[in-house]
Amino acid sequence: MLRVERLTVRADSLELVHEVSFAIGPGERVGLIGESGSGKSLTALSLMGLLPEGVTASGKATMGGNDLVGMPESRLKRLRGQDVSMVFQEPMTALNPLMRIGAQVTEVMTLHGTPRAQAREKALDLLERVRLPEPAQIARAYPHQLSGGQRQRVMLAIALANQPSLLICDEPTTALDVTVQKQMLELIAEVAPALLFITHDLAVVASVCERVLVMYGGRVVESGPIREVFTRPRHRYTEGLLAASRLTPRGTRLPTIKGSVPPAGQFPGGCVFRNRCPHATPECETVPALTGDGHAHACWHPAD
Numbered sequence: 001m002l003r004v005e006r007l008t009v010r011a012d013s014l015e016l017v018h019e020v021s022f023a024i025g026p027g028e029r030v031g032l033i034g035e036s037g038s039g040k041s042l043t044a045l046s047l048m049g050l051l052p053e054g055v056t057a058s059g060k061a062t063m064g065g066n067d068l069v070g071m072p073e074s075r076l077k078r079l080r081g082q083d084v085s086m087v088f089q090e091p092m093t094a095l096n097p098l099m100r101i102g103a104q105v106t107e108v109m110t111l112h113g114t115p116r117a118q119a120r121e122k123a124l125d126l127l128e129r130v131r132l133p134e135p136a137q138i139a140r141a142y143p144h145q146l147s148g149g150q151r152q153r154v155m156l157a158i159a160l161a162n163q164p165s166l167l168i169c170d171e172p173t174t175a176l177d178v179t180v181q182k183q184m185l186e187l188i189a190e191v192a193p194a195l196l197f198i199t200h201d202l203a204v205v206a207s208v209c210e211r212v213l214v215m216y217g218g219r220v221v222e223s224g225p226i227r228e229v230f231t232r233p234r235h236r237y238t239e240g241l242l243a244a245s246r247l248t249p250r251g252t253r254l255p256t257i258k259g260s261v262p263p264a265g266q267f268p269g270g271c272v273f274r275n276r277c278p279h280a281t282p283e284c285e286t287v288p289a290l291t292g293d294g295h296a297h298a299c300w301h302p303a304d
């Protein structure tokens with residue numbers, strides 16, 4: 001559905017993203033992880049034609065027969081929201097503070113040609129779809145009257161309004177508290193037609209995506225199914241990322257807890273290392289999910 005080939009992003013002579021290639025099929029949920037500054041956001045913004053001034057993309061990104069890279073702004077405007085749409089980290093900067101929520105959701109549809117009355121009706125359906133309570137009341141509210149989690153749901157409703165084939169989320173839950181974050185992640189996983197999910201949080205990517213791309217220094221250094229990458233990382237940088245997040249590959253010791261076996265209850269997310277795990281539970285085959293403190297943990301293997 002989306003095929004990115006040798007996408008390169010530059011600011012003058014400085015190369016910020018180097019020949020990134022990947023594909024996303026219909027319905028697929030792909031994570032894009034990597035440390036701050038590794039090029040995740042610029043990769044996503046290239047697909048939306050939203051690169052900052054002075055930053056340019058080359059290469060190819062084909063979707064539905066269109067090449068999104070280098071497409072004139074007038075054509076991109078039509079595709080944005082319809083082919084690909086994006087949810088950003090901070091909804092307050094994306095929402096218009098002076099406009100009621102209902103009007104903002106309606107407007108994205110009328111801009112794409114939906115008759116106003118129909119768009120208004122659909123806006124209420126969308127607010128309901130993103131599980132906002134009392135959609136009619138929310139539609140009449142201004143952004144500052146909603147909680148951070150509710151505003152992010154509104155952004156998701158706006159992103160889904162024109163039925164895009166691909167949803168891109170850039171750290172959509174970073175600003176939310178942990179319980180709200182978990183609900184939002186479940187919602188995104190449920191409603192996204194296909195997903196490119198950007199985060200630096202491995203636990204989040206493990207709970208939402210099936211496949212992952214690891215970026216480092218502007219390049220994709222590793223990619224594959226979550227389970228494979230998280231249990232058998234091939235790149236040293238991925239190993240480091242896993243160790244730092246305590247999602248360790250089999251046999252890796254965590255220096256901070258070396259020599260002691262934490263109680264089983266400490267790892268409510270379960271464990272991917274079933275056969276070697278002293279705390280093996282029926283959930284152990286799953287990749288660790290979110291735990292209470294927002295991080296994922298794998299089990300500790302004293303004998304490894």
Ligand SMILES: Nc1ncnc2c1ncn2[C@@H]1O[C@H](COP(=O)(O)OP(=O)(O)OP(=O)(O)O)[C@@H](O)[C@H]1O
Nearest residue numbers: 011016035036037038039040041042043052055200
């Ligand atoms: N407008 C710009 N001009 C020049 N360099 C830029 C510009 N925007 C970003 N960069 C640089 O490009 C690199 C990649 O940035 P990018 O925002 O894509 O990283 P990221 O992986 O998304 O990081 P984060 O997780 O912090 O958002 C960084 O070194 C950044 O400083």
